[in-house]
Structure formats: structure tokens, C-alpha cells
Amino acid sequence: MVEADSRAVLGEDIAEFIDECRKDEHPRGLLIAVLHKVQAKFGFLDGPHLDAVAQLLRVPAADVSGVASFYHYFRLKPRGKYMIHICMGTACFVKGADLVAAKLKDELGITFGETSPDGMFSLEGTRCIGTCGLAPVMMIDENVHAEVTPDKIPVILEEYLQKARAEKE
Amino acid sequence: MKTVASQVSKQFNALSERAQKHLKSLGHPQSVVIQVGSATCENAAGSREVRSEFQKHIAASGRDDIILRQTGCTGRCSREPIVSVFKPGQVPIKYELVNRELVHEIFTQHVLAGEPLLDKVLDGPMTHMYRYELLYCASERCGWNETKSCGDALREKIAAKGLGKETLRVDQASCFGACGVEQIGKCSHILVRPDKVLYRIRSEADIDTIIDEHILGGQIVDKLVVPGKTVGRKFMELYGDVSFFNRQSRVAMRHNGVIDPTSMEEYFRYRGFHALATVLEKGDPNWVIEQITEAKLRGRGGGGFSTGAKWTMGANSAKGVRYLVCNADEGDPGAFMDRSMLESDPLNVVEGMIIGAYAIGATQGYVYIRAEYPLAIERIKHAIQLCREWGLLGKDILGSGFDFELDIRLGAGAFVCGEETALIHSIEGERGQPRFRPPYPTESGIWGRPTVINNVETFANITAILNYGADWFGQIGTEVSGGTKVFALAGKVLHTGLVEVPMGTTLHDVVMEIGGGAAGKKKLKAIQTGGSAGGFIPAKWLDTKIDFDTLNKAGSIMGSGGMIVLDEDDCMVDIAKFFLVFSQEESCGKCTPCREGTTRMLEILNKITEGRGTEEDIERLERLAKLAQKASLCGLGKTAPNPVLSTLEHFREEFIAHVIEKRCPAKKCTALIHYVIDEEKCIGCTACARNCPVNCIAGQRKQLHVIDQEHCIKCGRCFEVCRFEAVIKE
Numbered sequence A: 001m002v003e004a005d006s007r008a009v010l011g012e013d014i015a016e017f018i019d020e021c022r023k024d025e026h027p028r029g030l031l032i033a034v035l036h037k038v039q040a041k042f043g044f045l046d047g048p049h050l051d052a053v054a055q056l057l058r059v060p061a062a063d064v065s066g067v068a069s070f071y072h073y074f075r076l077k078p079r080g081k082y083m084i085h086i087c088m089g090t091a092c093f094v095k096g097a098d099l100v101a102a103k104l105k106d107e108l109g110i111t112f113g114e115t116s117p118d119g120m121f122s123l124e125g126t127r128c129i130g131t132c133g134l135a136p137v138m139m140i141d142e143n144v145h146a147e148v149t150p151d152k153i154p155v156i157l158e159e160y161l162q163k164a165r166a167e168k169e
Numbered sequence B: 001m002k003t004v005a006s007q008v009s010k011q012f013n014a015l016s017e018r019a020q021k022h023l024k025s026l027g028h029p030q031s032v033v034i035q036v037g038s039a040t041c042e043n044a045a046g047s048r049e050v051r052s053e054f055q056k057h058i059a060a061s062g063r064d065d066i067i068l069r070q071t072g073c074t075g076r077c078s079r080e081p082i083v084s085v086f087k088p089g090q091v092p093i094k095y096e097l098v099n100r101e102l103v104h105e106i107f108t109q110h111v112l113a114g115e116p117l118l119d120k121v122l123d124g125p126m127t128h129m130y131r132y133e134l135l136y137c138a139s140e141r142c143g144w145n146e147t148k149s150c151g152d153a154l155r156e157k158i159a160a161k162g163l164g165k166e167t168l169r170v171d172q173a174s175c176f177g178a179c180g181v182e183q184i185g186k187c188s189h190i191l192v193r194p195d196k197v198l199y200r201i202r203s204e205a206d207i208d209t210i211i212d213e214h215i216l217g218g219q220i221v222d223k224l225v226v227p228g229k230t231v232g233r234k235f236m237e238l239y240g241d242v243s244f245f246n247r248q249s250r251v252a253m254r255h256n257g258v259i260d261p262t263s264m265e266e267y268f269r270y271r272g273f274h275a276l277a278t279v280l281e282k283g284d285p286n287w288v289i290e291q292i293t294e295a296k297l298r299g300r301g302g303g304g305f306s307t308g309a310k311w312t313m314g315a316n317s318a319k320g321v322r323y324l325v326c327n328a329d330e331g332d333p334g335a336f337m338d339r340s341m342l343e344s345d346p347l348n349v350v351e352g353m354i355i356g357a358y359a360i361g362a363t364q365g366y367v368y369i370r371a372e373y374p375l376a377i378e379r380i381k382h383a384i385q386l387c388r389e390w391g392l393l394g395k396d397i398l399g400s401g402f403d404f405e406l407d408i409r410l411g412a413g414a415f416v417c418g419e420e421t422a423l424i425h426s427i428e429g430e431r432g433q434p435r436f437r438p439p440y441p442t443e444s445g446i447w448g449r450p451t452v453i454n455n456v457e458t459f460a461n462i463t464a465i466l467n468y469g470a471d472w473f474g475q476i477g478t479e480v481s482g483g484t485k486v487f488a489l490a491g492k493v494l495h496t497g498l499v500e501v502p503m504g505t506t507l508h509d510v511v512m513e514i515g516g517g518a519a520g521k522k523k524l525k526a527i528q529t530g531g532s533a534g535g536f537i538p539a540k541w542l543d544t545k546i547d548f549d550t551l552n553k554a555g556s557i558m559g560s561g562g563m564i565v566l567d568e569d570d571c572m573v574d575i576a577k578f579f580l581v582f583s584q585e586e587s588c589g590k591c592t593p594c595r596e597g598t599t600r601m602l603e604i605l606n607k608i609t610e611g612r613g614t615e616e617d618i619e620r621l622e623r624l625a626k627l628a629q630k631a632s633l634c635g636l637g638k639t640a641p642n643p644v645l646s647t648l649e650h651f652r653e654e655f656i657a658h659v660i661e662k663r664c665p666a667k668k669c670t671a672l673i674h675y676v677i678d679e680e681k682c683i684g685c686t687a688c689a690r691n692c693p694v695n696c697i698a699g700q701r702k703q704l705h706v707i708d709q710e711h712c713i714k715c716g717r718c719f720e721v722c723r724f725e726a727v728i729k730e
């Protein structure tokens, strides 16, 4: 792959960000930052993205994919429109997060790591999002929903579906 | 040297003036201030909506003397959103659980008409308004010499003078931080609100004077006011309103919920960068390290290592590039104090880091923060940006010749990256796997250079030590461990939230007095501290004093300060399993005792909770646990067995019940319970049958329903939906 192709795969914004990173004394230290940027833009890290990052940042491709797969936060599969992170941390667990998770799986017909067939929601279990005092909690994109109960799940999901419909119109 | 000092003070004064000018331009002193929290937890509870609702009301009222302020969070999660109203001359009022409707009432009745909504106040209801509030120190340390307790004496005298509840209210508070060595055992302290005056009293006669002159005469009794320099005095002037509600002693979190976390000017008003200026004027890194050592500050990230000793190693390390890192990975589920501090008072953490960098001679720093904290990331980024603009980061800070740059590095959801050697690998852009120590990071860290790593809360304490004195800080807490510790109370406790108390405070004070005990009239069973690396302290040991060493003795650890309260409905075997699942999933897989050990232990625990366990399994579990403890490479593996060992120690009978009687005493383990319908209670509403996912409940409308045990998958739906308590777990 030539460099121009890599730039095209990632887009000029990210390519330029990588250019900036390369000016750092230790560009390698910015690999994780670059991967965060790529994921924020594309929703997940695809094979070609990783190769392009490797080429532009001058890091071996095996290292890039090794890092991408080591960290739980990085997704290697496409995600739905909304990302649901349900907290499975201690405080949430003792307050019944398992019941909420079961309800979510039930409603969406998927399990952790999957995306609903309509492409609207991806579901992920996560470790503590730091709002333990309002347990159990879940985060949809960057919105934290506090003190969720199984009953509230359909209502919350519907809110997002409505939002999506409104955006379309 | 002299010229540097004068240069620093000149530049610092210029910045102070700039801040003051800006603050003056904001509003006149007679303004009403409405304060709304803004942190992840506050926002989750609905504070954004509350804020915009107030904005609308203020605009509609056409008043220009009503100010809406944003602060971080005060750490009272279960009562959020919290709104404070400050009217000149009135005791500040805090409202809890505010929503849109309540905003309207607060605005029209309190802000405009001057009538507080007494039934809606935090920790209320209040039965009446009062002019003064007297808080006396109920902490053991500065207790006084008179035979009657300070509180009793105070109450008697008030009654004797016939002062009604409309005039004043009396309550106890925790340490005000006004107790130097020389005062111990000789005096007590009383804070008068809303005047924010802190008195030192030595005798009952002093109490008379305060009542006569201040409460009745409206004159501050100068001779009893805690004199000039003490911290207590300063704290009271600045934070008197929030820090001591609920019997806490706030040092690291002293600004949380008080200042606007996005404003450099406000931070200056609360002595911002005063500590840095002092340090740079002195121009002696060793002096800083001496102060931190004398303060007996121990790292708040879990290990409890002496910060002074760590900084000394950093300062004595190889010359050349050195790094300073703030560990904001906060991976322990159930701990959220670091997030709260970063969101509510980020400049304080940054100032602590700049001072640390100066002390150890670092020129580059990193804040390693977990990606799961978007708002904290935003706030700390903003704080760094502000510091650059104000000349507090970058080249030649405050004209001292000292250069320091600070950048952010994001984690990516790997718990093990909180471990310092893994964290270093992560900052280097590698997989976050730990390595064997030594060499310790202070010798060889990032890119092989000396690196000092400290926790967020550790840094948050630095400015307090330097502004208010190492001896004062060392006084708070125990012989070997100075200052306070922030705990995150969560789980089955009435008041969830952040609690900061002196080291050495008892668990009872934190969980029962401040936390209000177990929620919902349940019986408290145990308190989990230290997360997946910690253990359980049974309810009967509530009088344990909290400190690094005492918790170790009780078979747990301090950890980062997460405190999960468990009640009678929690199955200890199940919780131990929960932690092991966590450790097993988070194990980086590098070494066998941890990777295989956790997997095997988990298999056994699964067997036990599924009712297939034997007594030998318990013994095997213990053996495996001890092996992993001994042979693992890093802290994760070494501590992963702790929750299991601790439950075996304190709650062995629950294991035995699962294994021998095949019974789960807390009725939690699905395999060991079944659902039945009570003949007496069932009215035949059909709700359970309609909700059963496998259609195994039979019964006609208005007739007794019955569960087919063969087909029941024990999902618990029927139990949840029956409104007549007819479905029971057995």
C-alpha cells in the first residue's frame, strides 16, 4: 500500500493528526491516542484502518493489531448507531445489574459484543463508569442513565429510537 | 535566587489581580447565588435540565442580581441533583432531588419571595428557618477538659437563655482542622453559620460569651476567633458551607462542589496556585519533599507507599529527563473519587502535579486517564489549556526558570493498566502488560527514564499540605499516616456518595453515621473494601479503624477507597465469584499462576454456586488461592485470591451451606433456589403466567396458579411481577 492510500483510508483529518504525532519525540506513545481517534470517527477499528495507522505512524502492523486487540475499549467489529455500555461493576452488580443486562439482551435479542439486527444498538458490558452511587447505571453513547431497572429499559430504548427517527426526517 | 523569588511573586500577583478583576466584574456582593452541580453523576441525575430551567426563570424574571453558578459535585450521589441557594444574610439552603417542577417552586418561593421550601432541603425536612447554626466539633482529638461534653454544655446554656429554635440550631460536625498539637485535649471548636466564624473555646464561660455577644448581640467575639493563620479559619471562610455537612473532613475534596471547575479565576479565589508560587519563590525542591514527608502523606492509589520517600527516590534518580505521571485509571469498580476530583476541581490536581514535577525535577508529565470518563477528560484537558494560557505550564513557569509540560494519555479499558509498570507500557503505546520489579519506575520507567507515578487523590492533597502546613496535615489521621481518605460509599447503603474522613476513623462512623447504615431496613452483612484486590469486613467488626495497616490486619486492604456495603440479601459466595470473574477477565495472561489460577478457582466457585461442590473443593480453592498469591508476577494476580480467602475466613458457613446442605442462605444462587406460589396469597391475577418466558405457570383467572418446576428456568420474572407477594423463593 502506498502512503496516499493509507491517508485516503483514514481521511485527511486523521492523517494530519498522525503527522503531528510523528513530530513527537516518541511517536509510538501516541498509538493509543490515534486508535481512539480512528474509533471515534469510524465507530470501530477495521483491518485496513489498522494497516493504514501502522504505515503512517511507522509502527509494525503486528504491533498495531496487538495493541488494538489487547484493550477492551477498542472494537474490531462495526457497531450500531447507539452504543450501550451497561455497567457490570461491583456496586451495580449488587444492585441488580444482572437483571437489567438480562432485560437488555432480551429486548434487543443480542448478547454482549453484538449489534441488534436493525443496526441501532450495540451492547457491551463494562467495568464501572464511576457513577456507582446511582447504581445500577448504563451509558448510551456518552449519556449516563442512572438507577435503571428492567422496567425502564423499553422506555429508554424507545427514546433513542425516536431520536433516530426524528433525525431521519 | 533573590531575583527569581521577586520575579515569581510579581508574576503571581499579576495573575491574582487578573483573576480578581474578572470576579469583580461578575456581579455585586448583594446578589443571590444559585448553584447547580455539574459532574457525570449530577448530569446523570438530571442536573443539566435543572440548570437550563433556572436559566429560563432568571431570564424571564428580568433580574440582573441573580447569578447561576456551576460547580462540580459534592459527592452526595443518592440525593442529586443538588441545588444551593445563597441569599445574603441567610443560612445557605441546599435542596435535594431537584427536578423541573421543584426549580419553579424554588425560584418563585425562595429566590423571589424569600421563603425557603423547608420540606425539600437536603437531609431534611427542616421544620423551621433559623438565624444561626452552631456546629461544634465532635471529633475525639480536640476534645476538651470540662466535665460536661461541649455539645451538652452548649444545649443546656441555650435552653437556659430561652433561645428558641427560630434563633439557632445546634449540630455536631467532624474535625474542623483547627486543632494543632498544642491544643489537643484542651479546647473545642464551634463554627457559627451563616457568618462562617470559627471559635476556639476552652471553658463553658466561653460558650456564654459567644451566645451573649454573637448570637444575641450580633457582634463577633474577636478574642475567641481561631487566630489568623490556622487552616481551620481559612477553611471556614471559604468552604464553611459545604465541607462539614454530614460530618466529613474535607481536605483533598475541599473545593468539590464549591468552585466552578472550569474557571481559573475562581480557583485563584480559593488560594489557587498560591502553593506553587510559594514553592517557586523558595526555589528549593528539597524543601517540598521535606514538607510532604513530614506530612506523612501516603499514596492514595492503594499501596500506601510514602509519597515523600517516592519523591526522594525520584529526585535522586539519574540526571536527565524524568517523568511524572498522574494515575487516573481508577479501574477498581465501585471507586469514583478520582473521577469526582478531576471533574470538580481539576486545577488542584494539576497544581499538585506541577509542584511534584518541580520537587523531583521532571520536565514532562502525563495524566493517564481512563477512556470511560469523558467528562473528566474534558475537564482536565480544559484545566491544562487554562494553565498554558496563564503561564502556569510550559516554559519558565511564573518566571522561575522551571519548565514543565503536561499532556493527557488515554487508557483503553484494561484494568491492569492501573498497575504502574503496565501503565508505563501503555503510555509507551504498547500492550499494557506488567513487568517484574525491580527496577522500580523511579529508576527505570517511561522510555527507560526515571518516572514517578502517583494517584489523583495523592496529588489533590499536595496543595493542602503546602498551603496549610505539613504539621497540620500530619495531625489529621494516625501516627503513621497523615491526612484524610476519600471513600466511595456504594451498594446497599442508605446514602451513597463520597465521604472524606481522617485516617483512623472507624468503619462505623463512615457506614452507619455518615452513610446511614443499610438501606431499606435490611441487615448489614459486610463491607467490601479494596475491590477485587481486597476483602470483606463482617458487620461485627464495624469498630475497625480505617487505615492501611488496620485494614490489612482485618484481612482486607484500603485499596483506592471503594466501599461496597452488602446486606443480608447478598450471597458471599456469589460476590466472591463476581470478583474472581473480574480478575480472571482482566488478567493480562502473561504469567501462569494468575491466568490459570483464576480460571481454575472460578471453575470451582461455579461448581459450588451450582450446587455441585464438595468439601474437598473448598480445600482445593484455598490451596489454589495461596499459590496464586505467592507466585503471580504483578499485583493483580497476587491479590486476585483475596476476596475468596477473605470470604472463606469470615463467611465459611455460607460455603458449607452451599456445599453440604446445597442451600444458598441469601437465596441468590439460581441453581439452589426455586420459585413457588403461596396458596394463601395468590389471587389469580395471571400476571405471572403472562410474563413467564417459558409458559410454565398454569392457572385460570381468579384461581390459584402453580409453577411447573420441571420446566421453570428460574428467571425470576414471576417473582418480580407478582404484586401480592404470592411468589416466593425457597
Ligand SMILES: Cc1cc2nc3c(=O)[nH]c(=O)nc-3n(C[C@H](O)[C@H](O)[C@H](O)COP(=O)(O)O)c2cc1C
Pocket: B298, B299, B300, B301, B302, B303, B304, B305, B307, B327, B328, B329, B330, B331, B332, B415, B416, B417, B418, B419, B420, B421, B453, B454, B455, B456, B458, B560, B634, B635, B636
Ligand atoms: C492491578 C492493579 C491496578 C491498579 N490500579 C490503580 C488505579 O486505578 N489507580 C491508581 O492510582 N493506582 C492503581 N494501582 C496502584 C499503582 O500501581 C501505583 O501503586 C499507584 O498509582 C501509585 O500511586 P500512589 O503512591 O500515589 O498511591 C494499581 C495496582 C495494581 C496492581
Ligand code: SF4
Pocket: B416, B433, B434, B435, B586, B587, B588, B589, B590, B591, B592, B594, B595, B632, B633, B634, B635, B636, B637, B638
Ligand atoms: S499476575 Fe496476572 S495480570 Fe499480573 S502479569 Fe501475571 S497474568 Fe498479568
Ligand code: SF4
Pocket: B677, B681, B682, B683, B684, B685, B686, B687, B688, B689, B705, B721, B722, B723, B724, B725, B726, B727
Ligand atoms: S402474579 Fe401472583 S397473585 Fe397473580 S397469579 Fe401469579 S402468583 Fe398469583
Ligand code: SF4
Pocket: B675, B688, B691, B692, B693, B694, B695, B696, B697, B707, B708, B711, B712, B713, B714, B715, B716, B717, B718, B719
Ligand atoms: S421463574 Fe421464570 S421460568 Fe420460572 S416460573 Fe417464574 S417466570 Fe416462569
Ligand code: FES
Pocket: A087, A088, A089, A090, A091, A092, A093, A127, A128, A129, A130, A131, A132, A133, A135, A136, A137, B333, B334, B335
Ligand atoms: S460499579 Fe457501576 S458505575 Fe461503578
Ligand code: FES
Pocket: A133, B039, B041, B042, B073, B074, B075, B076, B077, B080, B336, B340, B497, B498
Ligand atoms: S456526587 Fe459526584 S460522585 Fe456522586
